[in-house]
Amino acid sequence: MKRRNFLKFSLAGTLAGPLLGRKKLAAGQAAGVSFRFAHLTDMHVKPEDGAEQGLLQAIAAVNSLDPQPDFVIAGGDLVFDVLAADYQRADTLFSLYGRCMKNLKMPVYHVIGNHDIFGWYPWSTVSPGHPEYGKEMFRKRLGEGRTWRSFTHKGWHFILLDSIEWNPRRTDYVARINEAQMDWLKQDLAALDPAVPLVLVTHIPFFSIVEQNRSGANSSLPEGLALVNSKEVIELFEGFKLKLVLQGHLHRDERLELEDKRFIMSGAVCGAWWRGANIRTEEGFGIIDINNEDISYRYFDYGWRV
Numbered sequence: 001m002k003r004r005n006f007l008k009f010s011l012a013g014t015l016a017g018p019l020l021g022r023k024k025l026a027a028g029q030a031a032g033v034s035f036r037f038a039h040l041t042d043m044h045v046k047p048e049d050g051a052e053q054g055l056l057q058a059i060a061a062v063n064s065l066d067p068q069p070d071f072v073i074a075g076g077d078l079v080f081d082v083l084a085a086d087y088q089r090a091d092t093l094f095s096l097y098g099r100c101m102k103n104l105k106m107p108v109y110h111v112i113g114n115h116d117i118f119g120w121y122p123w124s125t126v127s128p129g130h131p132e133y134g135k136e137m138f139r140k141r142l143g144e145g146r147t148w149r150s151f152t153h154k155g156w157h158f159i160l161l162d163s164i165e166w167n168p169r170r171t172d173y174v175a176r177i178n179e180a181q182m183d184w185l186k187q188d189l190a191a192l193d194p195a196v197p198l199v200l201v202t203h204i205p206f207f208s209i210v211e212q213n214r215s216g217a218n219s220s221l222p223e224g225l226a227l228v229n230s231k232e233v234i235e236l237f238e239g240f241k242l243k244l245v246l247q248g249h250l251h252r253d254e255r256l257e258l259e260d261k262r263f264i265m266s267g268a269v270c271g272a273w274w275r276g277a278n279i280r281t282e283e284g285f286g287i288i289d290i291n292n293e294d295i296s297y298r299y300f301d302y303g304w305r306v
């Protein structure tokens with residue numbers, strides 16, 4: 001295994017489904033429990049470049065872990081690419097991804113990524129009237145009718161976000177949690193005891209120092225590479241026990257700590273789009289072990305080589 005790139009950063013500052021009838025999730029249910037889950041992000045699966053074989057190798061590595069994960073979170077950019085694809089290509093990619101993921105021996109929860117949105121690019125030949133246009137293909141095939149959701153596992157509450165919005169100004173996408181999702185998030189949190197430990201998952205990151213590491217301390221991420229309303233979203237968690245934020249999109253093994261919150265980017269299953277390591281981050285995925293309310297993380301290089 002080659003040496004991977006670890007980015008560690010800590011600050012001592014302050015960052016400014018249907019829920020009706022749901023029983024409030026109480027604190028204390030996470031006490032005395034331990035479990036493992038895996039975060040696989042940025043698979044970018046396609047028929048070319050050995051991507052299918054690489055993803056199957058990653059899945060085999062997940063299945064062989066001891067202890068085995070209770071579940072997998074797939075962190076977005078699952079396929080490559082349907083933004084400008086015609087229907088035949090998009091159907092091929094989503095079908096290929098689905099066949100591969102059926103080999104997992106545990107449940108998988110899917111997060112939408114920018115490359116998983118069908119036909120958004122203006123040079124796409126797909127009509128906006130197509131029944132699977134835009135995010136509908138993800139909703140129908142992977143999202144169980146949604147692009148954001150939450151679930152609870154052994155006393156821990158997991159929130160999976162949709163971090164991509166259409167940007168008419170650029171005829172492209174912008175990284176933002178939209179108003180409808182913000183309203184839903186407020187309702188989801190209102191149904192929780194504030195002491196319940198939380199994990200938040202997004203494709204496009206809240207925070208990252210990848211660009212500063214590459215271009216200098218005064219560099220900033222453009223609006224397609226980090227959430228433009230990250231501050232507003234994080235402020236919703238004031239008074240709650242947000243322990244971990246899992247991120248993707250930038251294909252780097254990055255770990256940030258801000259007060260009592262950890263922001264972890266779990267590299268990329270595809271590395272540099274199935275062409276080898278991305279800078280010094282090998283093809284891999286994240287393994288998260290929970291023990292009571294303690295979190296242990298490692299980035300696992302599953303051995304794929306071009």
